[in-house]
Amino acid sequence: xxxxxxxxxxxxxxxxxxxxxxxxxxxxxxxxxxxxxxxxxxxxxxxxxxxxxxxxxxxxxxxxxxxxxxxxxxxxxxxxxxxxxxxxxxxxxxxxxxxxxxxxxxxxxxxx
Amino acid sequence: xxxxxxxxxxxxxxxxxxxxxxxxxxxxxxxxxxxxxxxxxxxxxxxxxxxxxxxxxxxxxxxxxxxxxxxxxxxxxxxxxxxxxxxxxxxxxxxxxxxxxxxxxxxxx
Numbered sequence: 001x002x003x004x005x006x007x008x009x010x011x012x013x014x015x016x017x018x019x020x021x022x023x024x025x026x027x028x029x030x031x032x033x034x035x036x037x038x039x040x041x042x043x044x045x046x047x048x049x050x051x052x053x054x055x056x057x058x059x060x061x062x063x064x065x066x067x068x069x070x071x072x073x074x075x076x077x078x079x080x081x082x083x084x085x086x087x088x089x090x091x092x093x094x095x096x097x098x099x100x101x102x103x104x105x106x107x108x109x110x111x112x
Numbered sequence: 113x114x115x116x117x118x119x120x121x122x123x124x125x126x127x128x129x130x131x132x133x134x135x136x137x138x139x140x141x142x143x144x145x146x147x148x149x150x151x152x153x154x155x156x157x158x159x160x161x162x163x164x165x166x167x168x169x170x171x172x173x174x175x176x177x178x179x180x181x182x183x184x185x186x187x188x189x190x191x192x193x194x195x196x197x198x199x200x201x202x203x204x205x206x207x208x209x210x211x212x213x214x215x216x217x218x219x220x221x
Contacts, residue, residue, distance in 0.1 A: 033209075041213070042198055042200075042211030042212060042213055042214055043198075043200075043209075043211045044211075045208040045209070048208065058208050059208060088153060090155065098142045098143050098202065099143070099160075100143070100145060100157065100160035101145065101157075101200075101209055102157060103147075103155040103157075105153075105154055106153050106154070106155075108153075
């Protein structure tokens with residue numbers, strides 16, 4: 001049982017490049033989330049999907065787009081990367097919207 | 113939005129010592145979780161505890177929802193307990209889990 005799987009684990013981009021972070025969960029959870037963690041800080045919510053077919057903005061959505069591809073998969077896209085988006089990105093899922101969150105291992109992104 | 117404050121911000125322990133970490137929050141919550149972020153950056157679920165008391169081995173947690181705080185107890189600490197401990201909460205009107213600033217724990221052998 002893999003839980004929440006994110007790819008890639010590491011990525012280096014140049015300013016202006018685009019990329020997509022992939023996330024898949026095998027726990028049959030309804031809700032999925034994308035967070036970012038900057039050095040020495042807690043996590044901040046970028047976007048979430050309370051259920052399949054819905055997505056909503058979180059605390060820091062600017063510069064990102066998301067797609068809830070199906071119940072298992074939730075992707076995060078950076079259309080034109082900026083150095084301010086250098087961070088560690090975590091995907092998470094929960095059975096219900098108010099339920100316990102389970103996190104993936106994180107994806108470390110550096111934008112030069 | 114809901115405010116979450118953790119204390120202490122930093123803690124250094126000798127192996128075998130006990131400790132208590134505190135999380136204060138500013139509103140009623142329907143979700144409270146404690147996480148351990150290990151030195152490799154992984155976020156490990158410790159407790160899902162919007163109210164009441166739970167224990168798991170050397171760790172236990174208590175949330176007093178009416179007084180808006182939660183405590184994480186670590187007994188007989190080990191070097192593998194080192195890392196950052198986060199409390200995260202969601203209030204009834206919220207759409208996100210809001211994280212506290214964390215407590216950075218170092219356990220020395």
